[in-house]
Amino acid sequence: MANTVAIAELIFIPAPGMGHIMSVGNLVNLFPTMSTVEIAKLLVSRDQRLAITVLLMKPHAANSGSAITEYIESLAKNTMDRVSFIQLPRYVAPSIPDPKVSFFDEFGKCHCRYVRNVVADMTSQQGSRRITGVVIDMFCTGMIDVANEFNVPTYLFFTSTAAFLGFKFYIQTLCDDLNEDVVELSNSDTEVSVPSFVKPLPTKFFWSFVKTRERLDFVLRSVRKLRGVKAIMVNTFLELETHAMESLSSDVNIPPVYPVGPILNLEGGPTMGKPLYHDIIMWLDSQPRSSVVFLCFGSMGSFDEAQVKEIARGLEQSGYRFVWSLRRPPSDQTPGVMTDYEDPSEVLPEGFLERTRGIGKVIGWAPHVALLGHVAVGGFVSHCGWNSLLESLWFGVPTAAWPMYAEQPMNAFEMVVELGLAVEIKLDYKNVSNSKANIVIVTAEEIESGIRRVMEDDEIRTKVKEMSGKSRLAVVESGSSYASVGCLIQDFVGSNS
Numbered sequence: 001m002a003n004t005v006a007i008a009e010l011i012f013i014p015a016p017g018m019g020h021i022m023s024v025g026n027l028v029n030l031f032p033t034m035s036t037v038e039i040a041k042l043l044v045s046r047d048q049r050l051a052i053t054v055l056l057m058k059p060h061a062a063n064s065g066s067a068i069t070e071y072i073e074s075l076a077k078n079t080m081d082r083v084s085f086i087q088l089p090r091y092v093a094p095s096i097p098d099p100k101v102s103f104f105d106e107f108g109k110c111h112c113r114y115v116r117n118v119v120a121d122m123t124s125q126q127g128s129r130r131i132t133g134v135v136i137d138m139f140c141t142g143m144i145d146v147a148n149e150f151n152v153p154t155y156l157f158f159t160s161t162a163a164f165l166g167f168k169f170y171i172q173t174l175c176d177d178l179n180e181d182v183v184e185l186s187n188s189d190t191e192v193s194v195p196s197f198v199k200p201l202p203t204k205f206f207w208s209f210v211k212t213r214e215r216l217d218f219v220l221r222s223v224r225k226l227r228g229v230k231a232i233m234v235n236t237f238l239e240l241e242t243h244a245m246e247s248l249s250s251d252v253n254i255p256p257v258y259p260v261g262p263i264l265n266l267e268g269g270p271t272m273g274k275p276l277y278h279d280i281i282m283w284l285d286s287q288p289r290s291s292v293v294f295l296c297f298g299s300m301g302s303f304d305e306a307q308v309k310e311i312a313r314g315l316e317q318s319g320y321r322f323v324w325s326l327r328r329p330p331s332d333q334t335p336g337v338m339t340d341y342e343d344p345s346e347v348l349p350e351g352f353l354e355r356t357r358g359i360g361k362v363i364g365w366a367p368h369v370a371l372l373g374h375v376a377v378g379g380f381v382s383h384c385g386w387n388s389l390l391e392s393l394w395f396g397v398p399t400a401a402w403p404m405y406a407e408q409p410m411n412a413f414e415m416v417v418e419l420g421l422a423v424e425i426k427l428d429y430k431n432v433s434n435s436k437a438n439i440v441i442v443t444a445e446e447i448e449s450g451i452r453r454v455m456e457d458d459e460i461r462t463k464v465k466e467m468s469g470k471s472r473l474a475v476v477e478s479g480s481s482y483a484s485v486g487c488l489i490q491d492f493v494g495s496n497s
Contacts, residue, residue, distance in 0.1 A: 007049060008492050009122070009129045009131045010052045011131060011133070012052055014035075035159045039235075041083060042260075043485070053086060120150075133230070135156070144225050155230055160411070161234075161236055161407075162245050166194065171216075172224060182216055183216055188203055197244070197414065205409040232258065237262060237470070237474035237479075238259050238481070262474070264391055284374045284377070285376070291321050291378055295380075296381070309348065312348050315360065317444060318447075318452055322356075325365065326341060339364075379454040381447075383404045384422075399423070423450055423457060425450035
């Protein structure tokens, strides 16, 4: 009888955009889950001894109709070779929250119970499979304790930059070892030398989570736990973040860090309606090469009417062809959910659509990959989410940086100031359009200037094209990320060979 191939089972536990649930008015983001699915598919394609089960958390009940919920439910119905999905019960926030317990802790504690039950059930039914690792993301560090109960090592899959990972570890060092008041520091107007960044980092670009006491406490607890994981996978590549990777690798108090990216969903994920999609692609097909600027601000990027009008004026003044993904902000009736405008002219300057007919398209939700990959697109105005930046580099499209929330200002600082791979529109913009706070309007002149620079700066375009080639080489055989993934696979299956 032929020997049965021993299967090493990994359990992946991504949070449903947890990094944004509290910081941006209960909005959620599906990219952490999508990136997890992509790396799962990559791992099983590289080694037949691996199998992966992804545990899917739904966002809390207020977002039950959101895109992430629909995406999760579609995944659960999918069948992939050696990748399976299990939906966990939905977390329902208590009607009277305990003011002493943060949302993150309550959400995590609740799901630890669910995960413990699933792992126990899988352990009892293993057969030829043996669980050799639990892979978590930054907002699931409570799962480390669950994995330890079953004597299973934990790995982190970090879906942002290596520089940002180093920032998190450094913040914990400042608090625990140097007794620094990080909240006070973060809200001051100064610069800090962070080891994973080449240049001093202005505190105005610091991650919003370290600017308040409650969120900082959550970060510190999470990072302390992360120092105990067996290894960290980062969705980046060595040639892009050389300094950050060297900084992390030289710190003996940080677990081994492996750059495994770019991990991208090049199939594009959900699509817009077919007639509109074909209309946009046909229009792009008729435009000159690298002549169109694409404006898109991510799954949570929207503006109030005043800012929308400034963007429109900036576009019109620039004279460039454009595709603009314009989304309606969440409302009281649809909290946390952006929608498309039935009639964009209601927020655009009078006559804008008529004056730009033939040179521009205003659309709703946009298929990132299809547009960035089109030869007519020559510039990208972006919120600087890491997934979007990796996509733009992959396709060799220069970015004009307009970060909006979370760690995006740090991503933009790295791309614009440190690496010279993007131009600035507004690095210190704060998007609070879903709140009652006053916001600073980015002017049409600033927007026009950024668009002109991203479309006309040949030096940056050349650097981006070179980095595009390096990103593609990193993931093929003999590439740096290909080698990192190989090392991790040996670690995953080594004890099961």
